[in-house]
Amino acid sequence: MSKTIIQVDQVKRTYEVKKGSWKKEKKFVEAVKGISFDVKDGEIFGLLGPNGAGKTTMIKMLTTMLIPTDGTIEVLGFNPVHQHKELRPHINFILGGERNLYWRLSAYDNLAYFADLYKIPRSTQKERIPQLLKLVELEEAADRRVETFSKGMKQRLQIARGLLNNPKILFLDEPSIGLDPVSARKLRDILRDLNQQGTTIVLTTHYMYEADELCDRIAFINHGELIAIDTPQNLKQRTNHLSVIECKLSNSTKQEITRLLEGANIFDFEIHEEQNVMKVRIPAEEPQKVVSLLYNLQYLEVQDLSITKPSLEDVYVTMVGGV
Amino acid sequence: MESMKRFFRHAVLSYKALFGMLDPKAYILVMLLNPLTQMIFFAMLVNYVYEGVGLEGYVASNALLLCVMSSVFGMMTVVMSDRGMGTLQIVMASPVNKGVLFFARSVPHIVNGAFTAFLGLVFGVLIFGVSIPVESLLPLLCIWMISIFSACGLGLILGSCSFWTPSMHLLSNILASALLLLSGANYSLSVMPSWLSDLAKFFPLTRGVELTKAIVNEGDTSQFVRLMSEELLLGCIYFAISIVVIRYAEYLARVKGTMEMS
């Protein structure tokens, strides 16, 4: 049983928000409402939830950037609130997006700059920076200014930056935002390799498949609350009784399909229009009944019907009930 | 030793990253040519009004004032550029000591300010044909370095106000104008009402200008030690205040989450 290296206990975080430009009324927003969980040494842990769920706030509290309004946190045995100086050298974090880099400096210089911020000795820098550049496939671009980089390149440089101090825990906040599939896959490979070498990874995302693929354990968060926490497998088991029917319906409009399905007491479904064809997704406990219903309904032309097991997204939607 | 090297490395890299006035054409225009026009203008003015009396002192004082480009506007980038780049959080959450960090960033601006001032002096001497006694050059260098150090300290305090207010353009221009007014680069402090000249004592460059005039006009170094120790102390106080302000801003950001809003 590996040991716990992050302990979060009933943590709350409230923001004061000023509304209006004349009469500034203070409103309080509870971003995190009392969350508890722990992270084990060597695992890849995911925080999953929609925008505004409180994931970023959580990461910021874990990485010393934000002080909780209530509750306690322990990371590597340190309290991030008061022992931030001791904790910071052992962790690092990567925020999603294109900023957080100095566009006037070259890739190499950026890494050297941040290495200095982490007090990494020059001799170590000379070895480690080229290694990291190689890892993220930016060797050739090492001396080019970051302003010339594509989004994917910037993100890769961010990863290199996040690894400069060989962190015991690497935190990532929505790392694949805006990345093309190839870059996103490369990112996942790097993270997996890192993890195999012993780095604990905590990431937030709202891409379900990414969490499914990468994470050992996942926590569902919404509206600042923890909804569920388990391995992806176990989470999917919770909706094992569900199947998902996917089919294409032609010759009907969204409104017609909605009317027909609701008329048959089916209320839980999704319809997407794609090139004059309606793709419908219906989670159902008794798929056979729904299937025969679909074929029996007049005016509906069914094509390409399939019955599958629910994905993590379906689990999430079911458990959280949608955004 | 490693820390020293790191200090200077950061000074150089941060100048490049945050200030980036690298294009020679832009540098010459903005950092040199524009301040020079200011100096020439005021030197011509005082030459006319005072009929050449004390011209050397005024030329030298106006040259010193040219450091304001770096001490106020350059120093602002030390704090504010990170916000523009989006790197502020990462920098603040890194292990390095923030006081040392911001002081390292200030060093290139102190040097830049001195460079601009001396260049101004050279031009002033050439254009106005005044002579600066050779033996005053070394004391002048000393006085100027200390004064510019002090001015940069005040500039850093102003820069750290950027955490609270968006009107930095306005504030920096006010400070630059105030320094020109209060330093007495173009008149003797005695023409100012006493409350104003008392106020000027709390600002940088006032003592530097006074000493510059004394040394260049009359070779009088008697006040050197007293005034320069005061200026040095003032500069140290400014830097200390700015570090406290920056640390407080960092703490507030962690408590209120305000840095998050940017």
Add this chain to the structure above:
Amino acid sequence: MRGNLQAFFKTIIVQMKLSIARPMFQFVIWISPFFYATITYFVYGGQSPEKIFHYVVLGSGFMGLWTSIVYSSASDINRERFYGTLENIFDAPVSFAYIIMGKIVGNTIWGFISMLLSFLYLRFVFNLEYPIVNPLLIGSAFLVVVIAISVFAFVMALVFTLSKQAEVLMNFIEYPIFLICGFLFPITILPTWLQPISAILPPTWAIELLRVVTNNASTSAQIVQAILVLIGITVIYVVIAFVAYGAVDRKARMDGKLGVY
């Protein structure tokens, strides 16, 4: 014609609102006149009231006026170019000229407000003596000055529209103009090679006119001469404006290069 005039007046109002909303401009209008005035007053300290009026009061007032015009007209063109709207305005049904002129007049009005502020400040804080002048005379003089300065600013704006390089210079012509046009000291002290340049710049004659008009010792002949000189030079600049406008039109519609940033 009616549409143009309407747009002209509307632009003035809009421009005035836009400009004053910008913090830098607020500094230029509300704050820097006090610095200019105070510094200039300290320099001129014990000199004659006449000198003080001509150089401290009129001079520092003009410094504020000039800064506000330079600061806004060029940076406005730059902003439009940057946002890519320069071509849009140019091709709009209302003549570009009216729009630019509207902007300039708007900023000039603010400049005069700042000048007034500095006059009041110097009068009441330092108890300076102001000469008494026939209001009609001073009023007409100011009118001619406004027109002259606006025309000059218009020409400058056109030059900036034509050339990005020229625009860079905008940042650096504050002090040189103060110097060459003799705001704070007579142009006679300038080196001889510089004086012809002073002579061809309208602000030189504008401030000279105000000095002549407020000098109780001036003869009517001198006053008339000063007015005519300023009107004359303004006319020359109007001609230049037409020529420059033609060039801008060509560059925009024939070369298609107006938007090059």
